Amino acid sequence: MRKVLFLCFLTLLAATQLVAQNARTVSGKITDDKGAGIAGVTVLVKGTTTGTTTDAGGNYKLSVPPKAQTLTFSALNFAAKEVNLGSSTTINTILSAKDDNLTEVVVTSFGIKRDKKTLGYSTPVISGEDLTAVKNTNITNAVVGKIAGVRTGGTGGSFAGSAILIRGYTSMTGSSAPLFVIDGVPIDNGGGGVALQNGVTNSNRAIDINPDDVEEMTVLKGAAATSLYGSRGAAGVILITTKKGKRKSKNSIDFNSSYQVVSVNKLPEYQNEYGQGTSTGAATSTTTVGIYNPLAATSWGPRILGQTVTNYFGKPEALTAYPNNVADIFQNGYNRQNTVSFSGGSDKTTYRVSYNNTKETYVLKANELSKNVLSVNLNSEVTSKLSVSTYLSVNNTASIRTQQGNQLSNPVFRALFTPRSYDLTNLPYYDAQGSQLFYGGEDNPYWAIENVRYNDEVNRFLGNLGLHYKFNDWINADLKVGGDVQSFRSHGYDEIGARGGGNTSANGTGGIVEARSSLRNLNSYLTLNAQKQFGNFNVSATVGNEVFDNFSNSFSARSTGLAIRGFDQISNATVLNTPAVGTSQVRTIGLFGDVVVDYKRWLTLNVKARNDFASTLAPGNRSIFYPAAALSVVMTDAIPSLKSKTLNLWKLRANYGKVGRAAPAYNTDNYAALGGAADGFGPSIAYPFNGLSGYTISNSAGNVNLKPEFTTEWEIGTDLNLFDNRVTIQASYYQRKLTDGLFGVPVSATSGVTSLFQNAGEIETKGTELTLGLVPIKTRDFNWTINANYTQFKSIVTKLAPGVSVITLGGFTTPNVRLVEGEEYGAIYGNMYQRDTRGSLILQTTGTNAGLPLPTSGVFKIGNSNPKYTIGITNTFTYKNFTLDLLFDIREGGDIYSRNLADLRRNGAVVETASLPRFDKDNVTPMRNYQFEGVDATGVVVNIPIRADQYWGNSGKYVAAEGFMVSTSWFRVREMNLTMKLPKKLIDKTPFGNIEFGVFGRNLYLKAKDYPHLDPEQNAFGTNNISGLEFNANPSTRTLGVNLRLTL
Amino acid sequence: MKKILIAVSAITLIGLSSCQKYLDINTDPDRIVETAAPIDLLLTNVTVNTGFMGGSDLFRYGALLTQQFSGQTTGGETQTQQYEKYLIQSSDVNNLWSTFYATTLNDIEVIIRLANAQNAPYYRGVAKLLKAYNYQHIVDAFGNVPFSETQLSSANTSPKYDDGAAIYASLLTMIDEALADLNSTSTGLAPGTNSTIYSGAFSAKKANWIKFGNTLKLRLLIHYSKVNKADMVAKITALVNQAGVSFFAANADNFEMPFFNVTNRQNPIHQFEINRTNYLFPNKTLVNTMNDKSDPRRPFYFTPFPFSSTAYVGAGAADAQSQKYSRMHTFLRGAGTGGTPKADGSLDPLPATGGITYDGVAPIRMLTFAEYNFIRAEAALYGAPGVAQTFFQAGITASMQNAGVAAADIATYITNYGVLAGTDDDKLKQIITEKYIANYGVMQEPWSDWRRTGYPVLTKVVNAVTTAIPRSLPYPQSEIDANKSCPGQKADLLVRVWWDK
16 A cells, blocks of 8 residues: 555656746735725735735735745735736736625535525535544534534444434434435435443444545525425435545645544542442441441442451452552543545546545443545536536445443443442453353453454445536536445354343353344435526526435344353354344435525525325325425615625525425334243343244334324524624524324323324424624734534424323333423433422431432423533634634533432442541441431421431432432533644645644543533433433543644 | 426326335335234233243232342342332333233234134133233232223223223133133134143143133132122132032142243243342241241242351341342242352352352243142131131142152141141131242232231331332323323322222
């Protein structure tokens, strides 16, 4: 590979003409169109930072380097200008007043380019540079904090994705994730689910994309913007435009390399005063006080004084604290990314070929992701009328992972609260036969990392072919055909003796699971576009159709009862289960039209409509029609007198849109399927059972009468540019409503089924989004710009099915996440402390738990995972060749049920559990220096002092789910990036056209005032629509890296 | 331009005409449409779920409430500890309820429908017996529950709640209908080895199903003891005097489901012990009751503690976190080998760290010959035919034989403790206490007996969150949320089922 690169360099070097010239001085005067000199004009040698500014009379003098060809002149309120240098030494030029009507083009649906100024909805764009300045393996993480109206939620753990939620929830129980579209063709972004009780967390499949291939990313938010994308766009669309070669450009090679160190973002602050031992026991008991117990998972034991104890291995040891026994489980990981791309173009044909190799490890061993992406863009004008474009990408993503979630094989299931006196780092964890040695009921973290293994691999082909035909100068046609083909395989291995569910729930007998799946999504679009000017009216229109066929098939075989320890081969299994298979196929045919009429570019009306025919509805209900309209008025053009130095642009916009969505596959019939038995505690019966198979009628009933569901939205907004465009404001308010929401409505199990698929629910979202651009400082050398975005929305469940008041989205007996009529989407429910009518805690007055609260037996609303608002602020400082970006991420509100935090405390592991002495000076008598405030059943105040272990214990603070709830409000420095471009002077001495060097980091600072010890950005349900629960999550990471970019 | 438009329209029209066919793909290739479901495979799943439930949620509630087991932990508070202190919440019973109603009973209903259509009375008879057995447990656990309007799918998603007493009456009729079906002559389809309970050729197993039907009737009738003793005695008298009636006559007749020494085919009580290590230990109430009489079943019921001794130690609610107790043993978990105790004499739950390796093939016992004898002993005490003492001793003998106790030890025990003495209430106490020991591992029945008779005498646990020992389970949260006809949550767990008033 190196040799090839070297050869490429040589070839290019040979092709580059090096002509020696001497530096010279150029001078001149810059005037406006009335002949007056303009002061403060920035004069730059194009492509460099060499330059000067004009004096009060508009005069300048500048020494230009030998290779300089062009000068650029720019000033506030004047249109920038470039002048070819030639061989002259005097250049005078006239700058004309800036026309705010300069067209800024944005891509909307199907690659249709629209003048941004005439759009009736906002279309935020993130440039490729902004996406990749801080290197992310997964492009979804790069969106975090950058766009108003978009809320992201990290999942924690290794190579995690981010759930993207645009303008609230658009589905009752299904996914509200946006559609990803590459160069006009939708792609799959499945995966990202978390196995709560079994297995590993997977990445969402956008991870397969090479972020360096992205030219820009446009976010279509509202229904009026997305309606042409059909049902799949109901939750918003993320349009990715790939980088392409530029016409008439020389061949260039771009090499981009980065290396990051990945570390645990935050580790708990432990107490190191008290050793392994159980809770002090009954209030009356003195026999169990602070006694060392080598079998205990808790740190409620004696004060650590070096006393001799008999450890778990039956050996005497001096009781010692091991402050790093948890930290030692973690390592520093790394993330290494290299992209090389070749691009160029003649006047007819352009090309870009890129190859990316990424390797990332995690803070826990046995987690590794490696990715290879080869992509090719070719565009050619075949004739003056016909052009062809292709994008092809071949991806290979492989990973190995450890277990996650609420199970004993998750290496950090209980390890985060390892007893403070247990030398986890050095004590043996298996015997000579490989059997596990550990005091706990769970797997030893080191043993689990080595012995409960998982790996997977995805091979993916993404591609599309586009034909563009120009009938004449105002009418053209596009045909686009795209495919996304994936094959996935995974392999899980649980060693004999694994205590947790692991990959296979083998009950300690060892097991292997092999899974294979394939996915094939095909899309085809044919559009006919016309554009014509009629006097002051400009009309453009598109009609088209879409056909898509999405097919997926999966197969998984789980085998248990391994015969030979350590032999990782499915033939080693003695118990074979009936394999699980799954198929899904969905087809849709859509017809659509889009007409835009604008009057003098200040009044624009856009009307769209689409009709889908979906395979997942019964023939009579298949047709789904939905319209949209958008209106925009540029007030400063409509009434020119409004325009001033203070008010540069004022635009008003309003839109209305509707998007219809059909049901998921196979919900129009009732089925019988392979049965089994299980109770949620682990025991289960699988088939074949003694050679028998068993079938059961599915608990979810289908419904032949399903109709489409609709999301209807209206939005108003305004755009303002103020103070010579140094302040820009975009504000929107919207309301959207899901009606006839399709979902499996839970019904009484006594009916024989537990859910009935139907059109039932309604969700109403109201939201405000604000984008603010500020240029506080703008000088020749130093610029400071601020881009801030504010996102606030609230999705209220306004209607559930008749007779249904609650739908549980997921979770446990307590807590769980629910839809409740009249409440915000995804309320967290659990049991609370018992309180009297005045709200005082009711405390027990007798028995072992005197002084402690009681839990309610029913469940109540204990939290809301949705933040009140989120704010992202990007500060960009540029000084000469240096650019510093700082992205602040602010989240206000949003509750989470944190099991990790509770575990750290109820097991006596963290510092606050030892902030007050647990024993008196004799180190035996327990101290009672805690107290709950409350009353007895008759309302009399209870004054019963209690011990630390009681206060923090399962009968104390953590007796009810309410005690586990914490606010996730945070302020964090999400991204930092310092880039230096090598000065032209230095570059000129090299064969390179550009050299950039950067230092960057992610998650560099976190302040979460209510959430100590750990990073609150966690979700036990991955990129699912459920959030607010954390169950023994793996830590979030912080990265710090360097980046080098060379362009030849 | 016109040409293009015509061409595009033509293509679109051709496209639309073949469109319907292109979109007719919404049938899942991986499942069978309900109307084509096979009756034999449905019955397999019904018996598997019936047997599994016998060692699952409802078994654990009953066993913890009656202090046969104690919830323990080595880490955070476990669900078994919560249940033991009577913290059983409405969402805890969601799974239990839906397994009964939406899996077992729904599949039974489809079997009955298919049996009617396919003229298969033996399938119908077996299905009705299983239906009666499952409903008995639902009524005993919850009280008034949906019965008459259930399993109608979308036609009725809010079935009404029926009175428990009325349901009991219907169940007795249902068993009679089932017995009539089983006694009929049919050449239609019959269950065979596809039933995991009484598996085998139907010609050979028919008698077992009939004995089960009659014995189940006895169990239902004895539950009337508190509310209508006279009627119960009359009905039992009529039943036992009925010509040709047959009841369980040996342990071989036990209504139980066998399991296999294969992962995920093992007894669920055993599986729980592996999956939830240290969640359940034998309770000192049961262990001490048996210690007091040097019960020879102990070596089969429990592991000794210390392991090298012949002593048995039970755990209790709110006891200090420890593993220094006896554990459940071969009677519930199947044959075991190995076992190396730790320094403190306790045994690890997992074979890999010194625990015993069990094969997990012990059956889940749901209605035994021993229970039959205790029912007859109690009924005889009230005046039904037979001699109470004879049945009492037969019950103890059946239980001990089932556990594997040597004949000599049985004889010694019968001599010492097999004689009914004192008042009728003293005798009842003896019968129910022995039944309580015999029904170790039997779902819910010890709890029902305690609710009916007050025996064995149980003391509320020290860390109770209710003011007394619970007398029924809360309605499931899923039911309160989804069934308009649900009367709402009970005031507390002390609400009594109809036969406990």
